[in-house]
Amino acid sequence: MVMLASFLKDPEFANVDSSENESVPSKGTILRTKSGKFASSISEPCVSCTTFNILAPIYKRLDQQNQSVRESDFRAFWLARNERIVDWLLYESSSIICLQEFWVGNEELVQMYERRLGAARYDTFTLARTNNRGDGLLIAVHKDYFRILNYKELLFNDFGDRVAQLLHVQSIIPFSKDDDTEQEILIVNTHLLFPHDSSLSIVRLHQVYKILQYLETYQRENKLSEAPVILCGDWNGSKRGHVYKFLRSQGFVSSYDIAHEYTDSDHKWVSHRNHRGNICGVDFIWLRNPNKSIKPLKISWAEAAFGIIKYQLEKASLDEKDAFDFLRGDNNGNYITYSAFCDALKQLNLTGLSFQETKELWVQADVDGNGVLDYDEFKRIWSSTCSVHMDEDNNSEDSKDGSTKEAIGLAVKNAMLFPREVEKGIWPENYHLSDHARLTALFSPVRLMSTPQKL
Helix, strand or coil: CCCCCCCCCCHHHCCHHHCCCCCCCCCCCCEECCCCCEECCCCCCCEEEEEEECCCCCCCECCCCCCCCEHHHCHHHHHHHHHHHHHHHHHHCCCEEEEEEECCCCHHHHHHHHHHHHHCCEEEEEEECCCCCCCEEEEEEECCCEEEEEEEEEECCCCCCCEEEEEEEEECCCCECCECCCCEEEEEEEECCCCCCHHHHHHHHHHHHHHHHHHHHHHHHCCCCCCCEEEEEECCCCCCCHHHHHHHHCCCEEHHHHHCCCCCCCCCCCCEECCCCCEECCEEEEEECCCCCCCCHHHHHHHHHHHHHHHHHHHCCCCHHHHHHHHHCCCCCCEEEHHHHHHHHHHCCCCCCCHHHHHHHHHHHCCCCCCEEEHHHHHHHHHCCCCCCCCHHHCCHHHHHCCCEEEEEEEEEEEEEECHHHHHCCCCCCCCCCCECEEEEEEEEEEEEECCCCC
16 A cells, blocks of 8 residues: 555664755665564555655745845755655655645746656645745645545635645555455645744634534535544644644544654654744644544534633633633623623734634533623633543434444554654754654554444
């Protein structure tokens, strides 16, 4: 299903990524499994996926003393660096490649990627950010392993001009030896807004909500409730953030953390050194299998959004009672009105939602529908969080009859970050390929007992 000869590297090549002057090692590197044992091949069909923010030349600073000097002004520099990036992508030969900060505004660079990936039998799709920002996304799948069933583009049309790609593919080689059914998979590639300040946290969360809404609609319309979903990209937020908790509440798992048996509270790896010089783990390949019982999306979204509001209130040193009084505003009654709620969001600088989106939040909070929030309704919001593990009572209606059916999902076999130092939380100073590490995950098919979900 996928070329694996070079995916996991022998210790001889463990740090080969760290220097920009290192050439790509030759094919035939021995495969190291998670247990540490070596193998030259894997007999079962597998899917590999690489996500990589390749740092658009229009953003790459060459002189820290003069921030206006960018790599995009020097053709020899950006062309050589991107040729090396393609060398590595072709060396790893993942069946799925997702790139962020792809310089769609430069025709020569776009043609170079399309020519070289095309010669290696990849189908490629590019998407520019809105308002001519210059960069965007590229997603590529290997023709030997997947056929394209559909391709969709999602434009957020909000602050930051962010976009997402959705690819619906079908495996060419059956996942199961006992069944010649060709498995369908949904793949998403995106790059979320950078959290320049805390006021943008709700905008970033809403970008993820839009992606999941779009996915939910697409799955329902195309009867794909049993298709595995892979979300790739630069999420511009760590495991401590609201986006991470929101995705976990919707049944997604981080492939890298699963492969290395890390918990949600483990923060051992990094994948990015940002323009402020901080190192953090922001690049993820998320997986959701069809056997996951999840909360209705609107409820999870409301809990996550109210979690951000609570965080901002607590940051202002307000406890539960003080927060209620703040949200009441000038109202003398023991309740919160919608207008006071909107005014409080403005005071907290949480202004990234449209009128309709803010109204939807309010409706979720106003349980009895009488147009105001009393203290009991407020306490319910204050105590609610995006829970990662659901109680049985939170399962959808469709799951309560106990009906199950067999489905094919994906199991995480391994995942690696390159350069390898970042896996230990260290950013190597001699790494210049990008300001992000490259993340590659390996999946194998697994039979699951799936509970039908209401989409």
